[in-house]
Amino acid sequence: MLTRRTFGLALGAAALAPTVGHAVPARVLSIGGAVTETVFALGQGHRLVARDTTSTFPEAATTLPDVGYARALAPEGVLSVNPELIVAEEGAGPVETIDILRAADIPFVIAPDAYSAAGVAEKIRVVGGALDVADRAEALAQEVLGDIAAAQALSPKEERKRVLFILSAQGGRILASGSGTAADGMIALAGGENAITEFSGYKQLSDEAVAAAAPDVILMMDRGGDHGAPDEVLLNMPSILPTPAARDGAVIRMNGLYLLGFGPRTGQAVRDLNTALYGKA
Amino acid sequence: MVSLSETAAPADRRQTARAAHLWLLLLLGVSALASLGIGASGVSLWATLGKLATGDALSLSERVVLMNIRLPRLITGIAVGAALAVSGALMQGLFRNPLADPGIVGVSAGAGLGAVTAIVLGPLLPVTLFGPALLPLAAFIGAWASMLLLYRVATRAGRTSVATMLLAGIALAALAGAISGLMVYHADDDQLRDLTFWQLGSLTGASWSKIGIVGPVILIAILLAQTLGRGLNGLALGEAAAHHIGIEVQRTKTSAILCVAAATGAAVAISGGIGFIGIVVPHLLRLATGPDHRMLLVNSALLGASLLLLADVISRVVIAPAELPIGIVTAVLGAPVFIWILLRQRGVVDL
Numbered sequence: 310m311l312t313r314r315t316f317g318l319a320l321g322a323a324a325l326a327p328t329v330g331h332a333v334p335a336r337v338l339s340i341g342g343a344v345t346e347t348v349f350a351l352g353q354g355h356r357l358v359a360r361d362t363t364s365t366f367p368e369a370a371t372t373l374p375d376v377g378y379a380r381a382l383a384p385e386g387v388l389s390v391n392p393e394l395i396v397a398e399e400g401a402g403p404v405e406t407i408d409i410l411r412a413a414d415i416p417f418v419i420a421p422d423a424y425s426a427a428g429v430a431e432k433i434r435v436v437g438g439a440l441d442v443a444d445r446a447e448a449l450a451q452e453v454l455g456d457i458a459a460a461q462a463l464s465p466k467e468e469r470k471r472v473l474f475i476l477s478a479q480g481g482r483i484l485a486s487g488s489g490t491a492a493d494g495m496i497a498l499a500g501g502e503n504a505i506t507e508f509s510g511y512k513q514l515s516d517e518a519v520a521a522a523a524p525d526v527i528l529m530m531d532r533g534g535d536h537g538a539p540d541e542v543l544l545n546m547p548s549i550l551p552t553p554a555a556r557d558g559a560v561i562r563m564n565g566l567y568l569l570g571f572g573p574r575t576g577q578a579v580r581d582l583n584t585a586l587y588g589k590a
Numbered sequence: 591m592v593s594l595s596e597t598a599a600p601a602d603r604r605q606t607a608r609a610a611h612l613w614l615l616l617l618l619g620v621s622a623l624a625s626l627g628i629g630a631s632g633v634s635l636w637a638t639l640g641k642l643a644t645g646d647a648l649s650l651s652e653r654v655v656l657m658n659i660r661l662p663r664l665i666t667g668i669a670v671g672a673a674l675a676v677s678g679a680l681m682q683g684l685f686r687n688p689l690a691d692p693g694i695v696g697v698s699a700g701a702g703l704g705a706v707t708a709i710v711l712g713p714l715l716p717v718t719l720f721g722p723a724l725l726p727l728a729a730f731i732g733a734w735a736s737m738l739l740l741y742r743v744a745t746r747a748g749r750t751s752v753a754t755m756l757l758a759g760i761a762l763a764a765l766a767g768a769i770s771g772l773m774v775y776h777a778d779d780d781q782l783r784d785l786t787f788w789q790l791g792s793l794t795g796a797s798w799s800k801i802g803i804v805g806p807v808i809l810i811a812i813l814l815a816q817t818l819g820r821g822l823n824g825l826a827l828g829e830a831a832a833h834h835i836g837i838e839v840q841r842t843k844t845s846a847i848l849c850v851a852a853a854t855g856a857a858v859a860i861s862g863g864i865g866f867i868g869i870v871v872p873h874l875l876r877l878a879t880g881p882d883h884r885m886l887l888v889n890s891a892l893l894g895a896s897l898l899l900l901a902d903v904i905s906r907v908v909i910a911p912a913e914l915p916i917g918i919v920t921a922v923l924g925a926p927v928f929i930w931i932l933l934r935q936r937g938v939v940d941l
Contacts, residue, residue, distance in 0.1 A: 389910065409797075412658055
C-alpha cells in the first residue's frame with residue numbers, strides 16, 4: 310500500500326481521518342469482479358485486504374490475496390485475511406461458509422446482480438452503502454446511468470442489428486448466448502437485438518440454427534486459445550459462412566469482465582459496443 | 591473382532607498386520623493433530639488449548655475456527671476417509687477383483703446423478719425444500735437407489751450374482767451418466783461451476799448438523815463391515831468353497847453391499863466425489879500386510895481416515911487463503927505413489 314502511505318505523508322493525517330462518527334470497516338474483502346471494480350471506482354481500493362478469483366480489474370486488484378472462487382469459498386481462508394466487512398456479488402457461497410462467517414460476526418453484504426441499467430446503479434449503491442460512501446456511490450450511479458442513457462440515445466430506433474454472442478467457438482462448436490444472460494443484457498443496452506432468443510443461458514447451437522439466426526454481427530470475448538477463434542477461422546466455419554456477419558466480416562471482440570461484468574464501466578462498455586455496432590454518430 | 595485361531599496364514603504377516611493397527615492409530619492421531627493445528631488462519635491449537643486449560647475466554651475467531659471449522663472438518667474427514675477405504679476393501683473382496691471400488695456398483699454414478707439433479711432442478715422447485723440439505727440428500731438417495739436397483743437385477747432366487755452386478759453396474763453408470771449429461775445441458779453457467787466443484791470433492795461444507803445426520807450412518811456401516819472379514823476371506827476361495835467351509839455366502843454378500851451403499855452414499859453426500867482413496871488404501875495395505883480381510887478392514891478404516899485428513903490439510907494450505915478441491919490432492923499425490931509401489935513390487939503379478 311505504497312500509494313496510501315505517500316498520500317498520508319503528503320497531506321497529513323487530517324485528510325485521511327474518517328468523516329463519520331462511527332467506526333468504518335477498514336479491512337474489506339470483495340467477492341466478485343464487478344463488486345471489486347466498484348470498490349476501486351469509489352476510491353476505496355486501499356481498504357481491500359483480499360479479493361476472489363474473478364476480481365481481475367483494475368490491475369491493483371490482482372496484487373491482493375485471492376481467497377478462491379466466489380461460489381466455493383473456504384471459511385477458514387476467508388477468516389485468515391481477517392476482514393471486518395465482506396461485500397459479495399449475488400450467488401457467493403456456499404451457504405455453509407456464509408453461516409460460519411455470520412457466526413464469526415463478520416458483516417456480509419450481498420450486492421444484487423441484474424443485467425440492466427437499474428441493476429448496475431443498485432449494485433453501486435449497495436456497495437457504496439456498505440463502505441459508508443453512499444454519496445460517492447450515488448454520484449457514480451448517476452454517472453453510469455447517464456452514460457448508458459447517452460449511448461442508448463445514439464442507437465437507431467428501427468432496424469436494429471441482430472447480434473450473436475459467442476461464448477466459445479472451440480472445435481467449430483458454437484456456444485452462444487440465449488436470453489437472460491449478461492451478454493443478452495448488454496446487447497439490449499447497446500441497441501442491438503439478440504439473434505438467439507429461443508432458450509435462456511448459454512447453449513451449444515447446431516450449425517443450421519446459427520445460419521437460421523442470421524446475425525448481422527458476431528460478438529465475442531477477446532481471449533486467447535481455441536475458444537476465441539481468429540476471425541478468418543471463425544468466419545469460415547460452415548455454420549457462420551452463410552450469415553450476414555460473415556459477408557461483412559463483422560466480428561466485435563471485447564474484454565469479458567468489461568463487457569459482461571455489469572460494474573461501474575458498464576456505461577463505457579455500452580458506448581463502445583454501440584459504436585462498434587453502428588459506428589460513430 | 592480379530593480372532594487368530596481358524597486359518598493357517600503365515601504368522602509373520604499376521605504379526606505385521608496387528609502391529610499395523612498401532613502404527614496406523616498413531617498416524618491417525620498425528621493427522622488429526624495436523625488437521626486441528628494447521629490452517630489458513632493464524633489460530634494456533636496449542637495457544638488455544640493453553641487458554642482453555644487456564645480458563646481464559648477464547649476470542650470469537652478462535653472459537654469459530656476451531657469449533658465450527660476445523661473440528662467438524664476433522665470428524666468429517668475421518669468418517670469419509672474411513673468410509674471410502676472400507677467400501678473399497680469390501681468391494682474388492684466381494685468381487686474378487688482388484689479393480690473394484692464403490693464406483694463399480696453404480697453408487698458413485700447414482701450419487702452424481704442425484705447431485706446434478708439437485709443442483710440443476712433444485713431451483714425450479716416452488717419452495718426451497720430442505721434448503722442446503724437438498725444436495726447431500728439427493729446424492730444419498732441416488733447412491734442408494736442405484737445400488738438397490740442393481741442388487742435386485744443381480745439377485746435371482748435368493749442368490750446374488752456378482753458378475754451380473756458388475757456388468758449391470760457398468761450399464762447403470764452409463765445410463766446415469768447420460769441422464770446427468772442431459773441435466774448438464776440444461777444447466778446454466780453457475781450451476782455448471784457448482785457441479786464441477788462438487789465432482790472434485792471438498793470437506794469445506796462440514797458442519798455439526800451434517801455430521802449428526804451422516805456420522806451415525808457411516809459409523810454403523812463401518813462397524814458392520816468389520817464383522818465380514820471371515821466371510822470375505824472365505825469368498826476369496828470361490829462361492830462354492832466358501833459355502834462348504836460353513837460361510838453364509840448370501841448373508842455376507844448382502845451385508846457387504848448394504849455397507850458399501852450406506853458408507854459410500856453418506857460419504858459422497860457430505861463431501862462430493864473424492865476418488866482414489868477407495869482403491870489405493872486397500873491395495874497399499876494388502877501389499878504391506880497381506881490379504882486377510884479381518885485385519886484389512888480395520889487397517890483400511892485407519893489409513894483411509896489418515897490419508898484423507900492429510901490430503902485435506904494440504905488442500906487448505908497449498909493455495910491459501912483459497913482452497914484446492916481435495917479430489918485433486920488425493921489423485922495428484924496418490925497416483926504417483928501408487929504407481930511407484932506397483933513398480934517396486936514388480937514381482938507381484940497377481941494382486
